[in-house]
Amino acid sequence: MESRQLKEYAFSAGADLAGISGIDRFDGLTRRKDPRSIFPEARSVIMIGRRITRGTLRGVEEGTNFQNYMFHGYNWLENRFIAMTTFRVSEFLEDNGWEAVPLPNLPPEVPPMGVAVRKGVPEPNVMLDFDDAAVRAGLGEIGYCGIFLTPEFGPRQRFQMILTDAVLEPDPLPAEEICPRNGECGGFCPLGAFNGDRELEISGRKMRVAEIDYGKCASCKNGAVKNPHHPAGRPDRIASVCIRTCMDYLERSGRIKSRFRLPFRQRETWTVREEKDLYRM
Ligand code: SF4
Structure with missing residues (x-):
């Protein structure tokens, strides 16, 4: 399969972003960070992204509605919209004879939750670092602020991952920096x-x-x-x-x-040090 075909299908299934890395870009990582701990035959890692629409941040920006973001910008986007796109791309791969392991973005900081089932494999659950994988897939960079940034949407996207035994043409890593890193x-x-x-x-x-x-x-x-x-x-x-x-x-x-x-920020923003301590910047 060609990467172009896979990406065309991903975009038709709702993806805004799709990046591919060869499994060799993960060489040298510990077993807890290596996708091959989940799928030893994996040859490519596919990152599927969908944008966080700017309007889902509006209620928080104005300080008047936090649920707007919680559903369309977070929970539903993560657990429904991207999940469906990722599942459809996985079906596409498997219809073409390649196994596809779809993975949700779970926190890699979580410690092991069980015991190793055999010698040489890590304890469950192996949870991969999706920001790290998105860099390896050529989709963008980690900004100074610690958030993954793309040239398309800045910090506004979420990702899921597919591990596959299909050998796909990897995307190059961009040379340009998005973040000025001035602190x-x-x-x-x-x-x-x-x-x-x-x-x-x-x-x-x-x-x-x-x-x-x-x-x-x-x-x-x-x-x-x-x-x-x-x-x-x-x-x-x-x-x-x-x-x-x-x-x-x-x-x-x-x-x-x-x-x-219109620019996103339309008026002085609000900040809170503690719940009862509301003040203007
Ligand atoms: S404390 Fe709040 S404002 Fe400060 S870096 Fe963390 S999330 Fe951002």
């Missing part, structure tokens, strides 16, 4: 969760990223959502003030492709 985004965090930075390297791509105190993010009332799967999992920060500000900056500066008639 300014840290200044928008009212809880002071940005603590310096470090260099991250994925498949030869180097990215300077902030060290973030995710314990603070877990209690953040500015649009962050606690991880619904496990307390060890990182909170979802896409609707929080730090990432909404990042998105507005990327749009205004023309660093991403998405274009709208």
